[in-house]
Amino acid sequence: MAEDQQKISKTTEEVDVVTIRFAGDSGDGMQLTGSQFTNNTAIVGNDLSTFPDYPSEIRAPAGSLAGVSSFQIQFGSQNIYTPGDTLDVLVAMNPAALKVHLKDLKINGLLLLNSVNYTPRNYKLAGWESNPLEDKTLKDYRVAEVNMSELVANSVKDLNLSPKVINRSANMFALGFLYYMYDRNLDSTIDFITAKFGKYPDLAEANRRSLKAGYNYAHTIKIIRTNYRIPKAKFKKGTYRNIMGNQAVSFGLVAAARKAGLELFYGGYPITPASDILHYLSGFKNFGVKTFQAEDEIAGVMSTIGAAYAGDLAITATSGPGMALKTEALGLAVSVELPMVIINVQRGGPSTGLPTKTEQSDLFQAVLGRNGEAPIPVVAAQTPAHCFDAAYEACRIALEHMIPVILLSDGYLGNGSEPWRIPEYKKLPEIKTHKKTDPEDFLPYRHDEKTLARPWVVPGTANMEYRVGGLEKSEGTGNVNYTPENHQLMTELRQRKLDIIADSFPPVVPFGNSSGELLILGWGSTFGAIRTAVENALAKGLSVGHVQLTHLNPFPKDLGEVLGKFKQILIPELNMGQLQTLIQGKFVVKTEGLHKMKGVPFTQSDIYNKMVEMLKGLA
Amino acid sequence: MNEVKTKPAALSKKDFISNQEVRWCPGCGDYAILSQVQKIMPELGVPxxxxxxxxxxxxxxRFPYYMNTYGFHGIHGRATALASGVKLTNPELSVWVITGDGDGLAIGGNHMIHLLRRNLDINILLFNNEIYGLTKGQYSPTSELGKVTKSSPFGSIDYPFNPPQLALGAAGTFIARGIDREQKHLQGLLKHAHTHTGTAFVEIYQNCLIFNNGVFSHLTEKEVKAENVLVLEHGKPMIFGKNEDKGLRLNGSHLEVIQLDGKTSHDHVLIHDETNKIQALLLSELTYLKDFPTPIGVFYHQDVETYDHMMIKQIDYAKEQKGEGNIEALFHEGYTWTV
Incomplete structure (x- = not known):
């Protein structure tokens, strides 16, 4: 690929795992650079996990700390469960990016800087007292200080492009640089550039040349004496693609609708970080998907209830504050016993909180946050790829039991990506609905013995006209009924309907030790950090087990038994102990919590260190 | 839905009466409206x-409980959003929203204007009694300024909404007003609303016997109503009065009442054109004006492509362009690798 003569001797080394973070101004194209590197990584067959972290401001002031956008990827030849703790390489396009992210770079790690942005004005704006390139700030790192903009400008002299366009192409230089470092082929990105800038040949050419200039530059400079090759990861047999969490949710919904023989309706209002679900689904119109961008969160969920009443697989998605607005409607959904899935892609709260940062603090809201006794099943996704399974499972429960189901994802899962082993559609579990068109013996609130589902009779079905609403109903006829005995009966019925859902859950089998000193009990997106930490602990001979819950309401029936087999239980959560409280309310066990409220996921060392502390003197 | 379709026997009003006991206060205007709706339903030609x-x-x-059709008693203010989901799921359905001045214009005001602007093929019947009945007598968004109620002992300091004007402002495509006591007229309006393709907004003045009795008596009492009500009919002059001796004339950009006493010719009287939006706006302005009659009938009517129709078209277009969605192909699009 590189045409230059090799000027210094270079070697290629094999390594297992690498973590890279691209960081720059929100206008520097770091998300695009990161996703290009990710696709390329998938192509070489490494396992990977990514974490995009961007500001909520669309364009914060240039060069400011608030405007720093980053994209992290960990990739390797072994199982990768997290985007990584500390960095082997940090790309810092400006002093603000350096200021925010330098603390995560390993000692002797590689720092790639676009020196043109390290002006007095910029480093002062980022809060550096003197130029970090000139003082001792970077003495512990290997620094590649490159005037990317100038090098790009030289390579595109003949194209007569504006300095702005040239600067914007610097991200491709950084990408090319890293492609050299990790012994990559440029083709996937060149194809991407050609497709993306097809209408602007000069721009396409500038980006291509910038990419190649970065590649060749890395090849020639002294600081890069070695480039690295990461062997292919050992994947389970199958066909894979890279997938983001919100995308996987959308796929799961479309697949579930098809499997159940239903059309998919989505009613929702845009909100970060859930909007991508609406974006994906609105592109699936050829699957018959109906997307309704409502005037607000309430109309989003109400139109969803309407769609469920009329017979579609009805979905709405939102994030915490939007979930709060939907709360009253969720009570109605429980009362009318209609199937639908309400997705909460959680973000930092309270209130508007941290719109683009991740958190798990809406578990109480999902399980408990309604007036009256209003039990709703809660399913949580664990990884970006698992979002597919979790969405499919949520639809299955909703349709088989005629009940609204909450699916919890979060910003980290929604925007994060990893390889997904593509399932065979025909092998996905069957989903049966309770649609009924036979008027014989029809009662709208007569419940099926096994599932406690009521019949799903949709408008348009002759001779079965019935009324439904939010007032308490008689079992059987569904007529309004306020009598004391009936309310007791219906309240217990709705609770029992929730409880029996657990009959279909697989048994809880801890990873690692199935009994012993310490169980790590997690839920949702903490899966990766916990699993990595537990694998490390097991490798060191510690007696630990790991259970990651997908079903949070109801809990699996054998969970209490499993908990009882461990002397200590650690529950790490990105909240102040919500699962811990639910567990201790349900089971007589002592647990310890680990709480992180920083808007970022756990690192494996957060978990590992806590485990070691709890096992002190036992190892 | 049923496998065997036989021609259904002709339906009558009683086929639309549910087995539930009606529980409105005796003498409530709602009874009259329910009866008119049940009466016209068999004539719509809709199964x-x-x-x-x-x-x-x-x-x-509470209306849906009393209709022997499919029905959904939703939550406060959200019927229009609920109805949108039903209609989009099955555009074949004839969807009727029953709401009030509180439900539709206060707590549900936002959903109301957005349904009107989207123009889904849904009929909205807004029962306006200018008071909160179910919560026992507070002023509503259509109560007049100064109204003394339980929550406004010194008089309300809220300016009221003007419903037809609000609907016009929200780009409504069918805007009408009826009165609970004008039963024949109301039947005509309901049928007209049904035939309109798009959102039909029908405000119905309705007497609340308990908390706001007589608020529309000037429009309903035999002795005075002819002097106070202007019945709008498309293509007909705007004449009112017991002796049909008054008319509306356009003077500059305002309406004025003229006496048709022989000196002023009938030729000066404005002809109602329900497709004229500016005229509809002028007529809506009369809602609260003291020296003018109150218009009832269709203020405005314009056929515009509906949201539901455009949605179906878009789905058909996508299928035509991309082919019927294939799940396996969707899963495998982009770069894949096999191990």
Whole structure:
């Protein structure tokens, strides 16, 4: 690929795992650079996990700390469960990016800087007292200080492009640089550039040349004496693609609708970080998907209830504050016993909180946050790829039991990506609905013995006209009924309907030790950090087990038994102990919590260190 | 839905009466409206199973329980959003929203204007009694300024909404007003609303016997109503009065009342054109004006492509362009690798 003569001797080394973070101004194209590197990584067959972290401001002031956008990827030849703790390489396009992210770079790690942005004005704006390139700030790192903009400008002299366009192409230089470092082929990105800038040949050419200039530059400079090759990861047999969490949710919904023989309706209002679900689904119109961008969160969920009443697989998605607005409607959904899935892609709260940062603090809201006794099943996704399974499972429960189901994802899962082993559609579990068109013996609130589902009779079905609403109903006829005995009966019925859902859950089998000193009990997106930490602990001979819950309401029936087999239980959560409280309310066990409220996921060392502390003197 | 379709026997009003006991206060205007709706339903040519009546919360919102059709008693203010989901799921359905001045214009005001602007093929019947009935007598968004109620002992300091004007402002495509006591007229309006393709907004003045009795008596009492009500008819002059001796004339950009006493010719009287939006706006302005009659009938009517129709078209277009969605192909699009 590189045409230059090799000027210094270079070697290629094999390594297992690498973590890279691209960081720059929100206008520097770091998300695009990161996703290009990710696709390329998938192509070489490494396992990977990514974490995009961007500001909520669309364009914060240039060069400011608030405007720093980053994209992290960990990739390797072994199982990768997290985007990584500390960095082997940090790309810092400006002093603000350096200021925010330098603390995560390993000692002797590689720092790639676009020196043109390290002006007095910029480093002062980022809060550096003197130029970090000139003082001792970077003495512990290997620094590649490159005037990317100038090098790009030289390579595109003949194209007569504006300095702005040239600067914007610097991200491709950084990408090319890293492609050299990790012994990559440029083709996937060149194809991407050609497709993306097809209408602007000069721009396409500038980006291509910038990419190649970065590649060749890395090849020639002294600081890069070695480039690295990461062997292919050992994947389970199958066909894979890279997938983001919100995308996987959308796929799961479309697949579930098809499997159940239903059309998919989505009613929702845009909100970060859930909007991508609406974006994906609105592109699936050829699957018959109906997307309704409502005037607000309430109309989003109400139109969803309407769609469920009329017979579609009805979905709405939102994030915490939007979930709060939907709360009253969720009570109605429980009362009318209609199937639908309400997705909460959680973000930092309270209130508007941290719109683009991740958190798990809406578990109480999902399980408990309604007036009256209003039990709703809660399913949580664990990884970006698992979002597919979790969405499919949520639809299955909703349709088989005629009940609204909450699916919890979060910003980290929604925007994060990893390889997904593509399932065979025909092998996905069957989903049966309770649609009924036979008027014989029809009662709208007569419940099926096994599932406690009521019949799903949709408008348009002759001779079965019935009324439904939010007032308490008689079992059987569904007529309004306020009598004391009936309310007791219906309240217990709705609770029992929730409880029996657990009959279909697989048994809880801890990873690692199935009994012993310490169980790590997690839920949702903490899966990766916990699993990595537990694998490390097991490798060191510690007696630990790991259970990651997908079903949070109801809990699996054998969970209490499993908990009882461990002397200590650690529950790490990105909240102040919500699962811990639910567990201790349900089971007589002592647990310890680990709480992180920083808007970022756990690192494996957060978990590992806590485990070691709890096992002190036992190892 | 059924495998064997036989021609259904002709339906009558009683086929639309449910087995539930009606629980409005004796003498409530809601009874009259319910009766008119049940009366016109068999004449619409719509199979009963294709009719869905959807409401929010309030006295009028008990309506669906009394109709022997599909029905959904929703939550406060949200009937229009609920109805949108029903209609988009099955555009074949004839969807009727029953709401009130509180449900539709206060708590549900936002959903109301957005349904009007989107123009889904849904009929909205807004029962306006200018008071909160179910919560026992507070002023509503249509109560007049100064209204003394339980929550406004010194008089309300809220300016009221003007419903037809609000609907016009929200780009409504069918805007009408009826009165509970004008039963024949109301039947005509309901049928007209049904035939309109798009959102039909029908405000119905409705007497609340308990908390706001007589608020529309000037429009309903035999002795005075002819002097106070202007019945709008498309293509007909705007004449009113016991002796049909008054008319509306356009003077500059205002309407004025003229006496048709022989000196002023009938030729000066404005002819109602329900497709004229500016005229509809002028007529809506009369809602609260003391020296003018109150218009009833269709203020405005314009056929515009509906949201539901455009949605179906878009789905058909996508299928035509991309082919019927293939799940396996979707899963495998982009770069894949096999191990």
């Amino acid at each position: 009963r199973e294709n009719i869905v009546v959807i409401s929010g919360i309030g006295c009028s919102s």
